[in-house]
Amino acid sequence: MLRIYDTLAGKKKEFVPVHEGKVGMYFCGMTVQAEPHVGHMRVALVSDVFRRYFRYKGYDVTLVINFTDIDDKIIEKAEAEGVDYTAIAQRNIDKFMEFLRFLGAEEADQYPRATAHITEIVALVKTLVDKGFAYESGGDVYFEVRKFAGYGKLSKRNLDDLIAGASERVDIDDKKRNPEDFCLWKGAKEGEPSWESPWGQGRPGWHIECSAMSTKYLGEHFDIHGGGTELIFPHHENEIAQHEAATGSPYVNHWVHHGLVNLVGEKMSKSTGHFKTMEEISGRFPADVVRFYLLSTHYRSEIEFSDERLSEAGVAIKRFENLFRALVRNVGREGEGESAEAPSPDVSDLKQKFLGAMDDDLNTAQAIGYLFELVRALNSEMESGTDHALLRADRGVLRELLDILGLLQHTKVADESVPDEIVKMVQERSDARDAKDWAKADELRAAIEEAGYLVEDTETGSVARKAKG
RNA sequence: GGCGGCGUAGCCAAGUGGUAAGGCAGAGGACUGCAAAUCCUUGAGCACCGGUUCGAAUCCGGUCGCCGCCUCCA
Known part of the structure; x- marks a missing residue:
């Protein structure tokens, strides 16, 4: 039985698809104000592994990852560089896609952008205004948090706590009725990119796009909505409010949040300049090493980023590479004369353990532990001169499991030729x-x-x- | 200040009630002309204090330390 943690429930829940045999997943991608860093790659990897595992279990998966391609910083950058905001956005989207390929993550089914969904966003804001959950004020539209009873259920906060915490830092905006209200639609200032709306020229607030785009591609009620833990509040909390207020129906079954990637104990962040770009990392480490490293910790845990960690991952990856190389020498390449023979009992047992770990909230760290035991088992079998047909069958199991994690893909077609x-x-x-x-x-x-x-x-x-x- | 999370061997990291997976590093051994690769052996009683229990790393309370969120952010 597959169990997946749900932030809203605060515990692991059995995964039961909304639609038989199908899985709909929406992950918050990035605001494309700057080039991607390693932290952004974690969501790409987490979503990739979720999809791979669901597919392995026989589900038909639809994965949607959004790009927020309009916000204050993008506009600022565009002005500073004297280019259109779309140039800034496109440049960073291209980079994101490039590193996705570098990491061997398959492309998502959809990469919706906020600016391409203004119609849907305006319609949703209008519904919220019509239903009395939102109000127009000076060209902006705000969601009136007090009108939505369930506010705070995802992040486990109550309004009073929020106001107490916010009072010291948030400027009182006299356009808002209450300090906790958040912006759905932002009236345009002179010269800013803007779109038409019933409230005049403007652009969408940050949270509304995800409510609008996720339901457009996955339906009003879907299976998994994910992102980094920092998005729990306010972003995802607000999404729930927008969606449930507008539709009166439940939004998603599992809120999946992955831990942040830390740099020397501190969050990587664009705003502080404290980060490693993927550009730097991809130039210094092979994709498998980065991928292995990011998967060797459970997705919900924080992970520390350092060269030492990556070097260790490099050594670990070599064990797999050495094994595949030795297997090619011993029993030939993969796909050549594979036998229908059943794998050895030990290998079958490890496979079941691996799948059990994955069934337990995608515990890749534990699953990888079994992979190493599989490596040792295969090496031992080679040493003891195990029958080639059996070795090939066992190798097939290892390959099958590695494919779930998307690891060691290059060893299938490794070019071992030398001059x-x-x-x-x-x-x-x-x-x-x-x-x-x-x-x-x-x-x-x-x-x-x-x-x-x-x-x-x-x-x-x-x-x-x-x-x- | 409020909310949430974490603290497991030198390092990394699983394990959430029955006497601690796995990886890296280290040590010893086998194999090797030497090496590489591989295999075998080898290390912790789980931040601290108290409680519940026949039994706790795992549950409860407290203390200390670290991190995240409360503001744009994967």
Whole structure:
């Protein structure tokens, strides 16, 4: 039974799809005011793994990730650079997509942008005004929080706490009836990008787009809505208010929030300049390493980002790569003569444990632990000369599970070819070793390494491969 | 100040009532001409104090420390 934590319920709940056999998921992507950092990649990965696992379980999955492509900072940047706001947005969206591909995350089914859904947003705001939950004031439209009884149920706050906390920091805006009210529609200032509405030229507030776009693509009631924990309040709290006030019906079954990525113990944040861009990371570490690193902690936990952590992940990934390489030498490439034989009992057992971990709120950290046990099992089987057909079957299980996490995809088609020149040197070294001319053998090994290759003396002879990567 | 969360071996990280997965690092051993890879062996009683229980890392109360949210933010 698949159980998934729900922030609203405050506990894990059995996953029961709204529509038989289908899963609808909406994750809050990024406000494309600046280039993506590692934190943004976590939502991409979490959503990717959720989708992969649901698919593995046989569901037909629809994944929607939005881009907020209009806000104060984007407008500011556009003005500073003297370009249209769409140029800033597009540039950062392109980067986001680029890093998604880098990480091996499949594209979502939809990437809706706020500015492409003004019609839906205006309609929703209008409904809220008509129903008395929102009011127009000086060209802006605000949601009147007091009118919505359930406000605070997601973030577990009550209005009095909010007002007490906010009183010191929030400027009193005389356009609002109450300090806790939030903006649905923002009247345009001179020269700002704007759209027509019943309340004059303006643009959407931040929260309203997600209510409008999620229901457009997934229906009024869908399965999973996710994002980082920092979005619980106010963003997701406000989304619930907007949706339930407008429709009178429940919004989503599972609110999924992943932990933040910290840098040296502190939140990565665009506003403080304290962050690592994906640009930097993708240039220094292989995709699998970054992916493994981000998945080796449960998605709801915070995760500390550091070079040391990534280096460790690199060592771990090598264990998998070494295993696949050894398996190719021993029993041939994947997909070549796979047998229909059943996997060994130990391997089957580990597979069940892996799936059990995934069923328990997508516990990838625990699941990866079983993956390592699987690696050891396969290495041991090779050492003890296990039947090739069985080894291939067992490898198939490992592959099946790695695919759920989207790891080690490149090893399927690993190009192990080396230049003739290197092959020749390896052969010469083998001859030298046969002649017990160790000095010459070592000299050749050094020369091969000099050329950027590593030699290993395996059970089936000496082989070379490209060093690093 | 209010709300939420966290504190497990040198480091990272699972485990949420029955005597602590896994990874990295370290140590010893096997294999190897040497190495690489691999395999085997090896480490903690779970921040602290008190309570509930036959039994707690796991539940309750308190203390200390850390983090997030309350303001744009994955």
